[in-house]
Every structure is written in structure tokens, then in C-alpha cells.
Amino acid sequence: MSKDKPYTVASFFSGCGGFDHGFEKNDFSVLFGNDSWEDAATTFRANYPQVKFFEKPIQDITEEELAEVTNNMQVDVLIGGPPCQCFTRLNNNHLIKLSELKKEDNRRTLSQEYIKKVKLLKPKIVLMENVRDLLHRKNQEGKLYSEIIREAFKEIGYETYCKIISMDKYDVPQKRKRVIFLATNVKRLMEFLDENVDNGFPKESNRIITSGEALAKIKDNESLSNHNFTINEPETLEKIRNIPPGGYYEDLPDSLKTKKIRNGKEVIVKRYGSYYRRLHPDEPSRTITNNYVIHPIKDRYLSNREMAILHSFPKQYKFKGNMGSVSQQIANAVPPKFAEKMAKRVQFLLDNYC
Ligand SMILES: C[S@@+](CC[C@H](N)C(=O)[O-])C[C@H]1O[C@@H](n2cnc3c(N)ncnc32)[C@H](O)[C@@H]1O
Structure with a gap:
């Protein structure tokens, strides 16, 4: 951690680094990134050459590796968006081919994998981005995924809050809707967010960019x-x-x-x-x-x-890979302008409530 960057952040499922970019631009040192996709890893490294990157599945990152990269210190913020394809509207259960089911189940368990890492790193604030439809999707027993996530966080002492974000309200020239989960294990912050969930998120702007x-x-x-x-x-x-x-x-x-x-x-x-x-x-x-x-x-x-x-x-942001790969990396990313505003808000929450 550097003197002018008082807080630390780490990311899993980092992709090309859209979410990380917002934190890097604020008072956060990025401790590490992670992605199992080679092209995303190459892009991330090209933009953040100083940041340690785990280019492998999240499941394969060991406790020892995490202890080493964090110097056994608590991470302030953990960010990440487990792959969301399994929750999108097109993939409702009737449309998933049988051959795809195993892959889909695997994707779902990735959010559980993320929570396991939260348990190890004990960050004060966790941010998880996903498609808006996650809020309506249910597992085979009819249980909402958002509830499963909420309960899994609760089991390890975290309260979860979420908000649907319309990216065009945050200086992003795009009508993209995503859900952001904010989880915290800090009592004072929970009280502040219990008063009003919006306290955890940046304010919408009136200006729309076409x-x-x-x-x-x-x-x-x-x-x-x-x-x-x-x-x-x-x-x-x-x-x-x-x-x-x-x-x-x-x-x-x-x-x-x-x-x-x-x-x-x-x-x-x-x-x-x-x-x-x-x-x-x-x-x-x-x-x-x-x-x-x-x-x-x-x-x-x-x-x-x-x-x-x-x-x-x-x-000037660098992207690596062929045309199709780059367009996929961009489409996957958290828009950096929103990420910047979210990071500023998280900084405020850390300064005042943690
Ligand atoms: C929605 S994208 C994340 C985008 C990123 N948050 C950003 O802002 O650029 C999800 C990423 O998870 C990666 N991924 C999928 N399975 C993974 C796994 N088992 N371990 C680590 N990364 C994985 C994908 O390669 C993809 O880049």
C-alpha cells in the first residue's frame, strides 16, 4: 500500500479490468487481479503491469498464495463479477440445452467460490456485479439466487445490500442495467445502509451522454x-x-x-x-x-x-486478443466511469463508517 493510496482493493473475475480501473483512479492500491481467460489476463497486465495477476480459475488460488500477495493484511475492498451468462433472460431453463447444463451449474457455483475467498480475505466491503435478471432467477428448488447469495454472505457475517444501476445515469453513454451487491461485515456501515440502501451507492447524474x-x-x-x-x-x-x-x-x-x-x-x-x-x-x-x-x-x-x-x-486503454475476443472483453466489463463513481462512494464509506 502506498502513502497516497490509503486503501487496498483486490479483484476476482477481473476480465480486462473495467471495475479495477475505477478503483485505480481513486485512493486504492490494486493488490491483485484474477481471470482464467488468457486474453483477459494479457489485457489486464498490459494496463496494470505493476499488479500481481492470478491467471487461473479462482478455485485454484490457494490460501497461501492469498496470504503472500496480501502480506497477511486485511484487504479493504474485494470486487468481482462472477460470469453472468447463466442468469440472462435468454438462458431461462427451457432454453438451456441439456449438454450445457453442467457448464451452467459450474458457473452458478462460481459465486459460491467468490464467497469462500471473502471468508479468507475478510474485506470490509465486497462488491459483486451481475446481470439485472439475477434478481428474478431461481434454482431448481425454486429458490432465488439473490437469496442464496444473501444467505451465503450472512453465514460468514456479512449483510448484503443491492441496487439496480442504470449506467447511463453515471456518465456512461449506454443504457446498460446491472445489479450491484454490496456486502459488509462492519456494524456501523450496516446501520448506515439499513437507513437507506442508496447510501451505499453513488448519486445518479441528470446529465445523459448520447x-x-x-x-x-x-x-x-x-x-x-x-x-x-x-x-x-x-x-x-x-x-x-x-x-x-x-x-x-x-x-x-x-x-x-x-x-x-x-x-x-x-x-x-x-x-x-x-x-x-x-x-x-x-x-x-x-x-x-x-x-x-x-x-x-x-x-x-x-x-x-x-x-x-x-x-x-x-x-488509450489497451486491449489484447483478436477482434472477437476484444469485443467480448469490452461487453463483459463494468463500465469504468461507473466504477470510478462507485469507488469514490466506497472511499467515502471507508472514511466515515469503517
Ligand atoms: C463478467 S466478466 C468480468 C468483467 C470485469 N469485472 C470487468 O470489469 O472487466 C467475468 C470474467 O470471469 C472470468 N472467469 C470465468 N470463470 C472463471 C473462473 N473459474 N476463475 C476465474 N475467472 C473466471 C471470465 O473469463 C470473465 O473474464
């Missing part, structure tokens, strides 16, 4: 990494040109939609969601996923760098 405004800050010919565009075939380009602001494939004139023959007759193929989706320049971006979307005012898909800008990453 995708048009955010993307105006980056030029096509700017010399930045991960700022390459796909060259589209004339047929694709014609479709892109005909998508209105905020529209998608279904907004194309029928002459440009895909056709197929059914029962000897030509029918128009229907598509949903993000297919040929163009952002609206006067609104924050839709949730960034690993599906590429069309620029709000230019007739091309976004570059990974532009997706990172919509995620509020600084322009």
Missing part, C-alpha cells in the same frame, strides 16, 4: 489500437445505408430484406434484436454486447475502440 456525442470524440482516421472497421460488400452497405437512426433489419424496405422459398412461395425472412441495428445519435447506446452495431451517423459498423468509448473506457 452515443452521437460520445462518438464525435473519435475520428475515423485517428491512430488508435482496435480502431479497424470491417469492409462491407456492396449489398451489405446498401442495407446499412437504409437503416434509420435507432432502427434495425425490420425497418428496411422489403426489397432489401432476405427472402426464402416456403411451400413454393417467396417469403421475407424475419430477424430480431441486434441484426443490422443502428444506434440512435440522440440517445445513449443500447447495451454493448459482442454483436457489432452500426454507427449512429456513418454507414459502417463500429470499431472495437468505438464500442470501448461507449463503454466509457479511456481512449
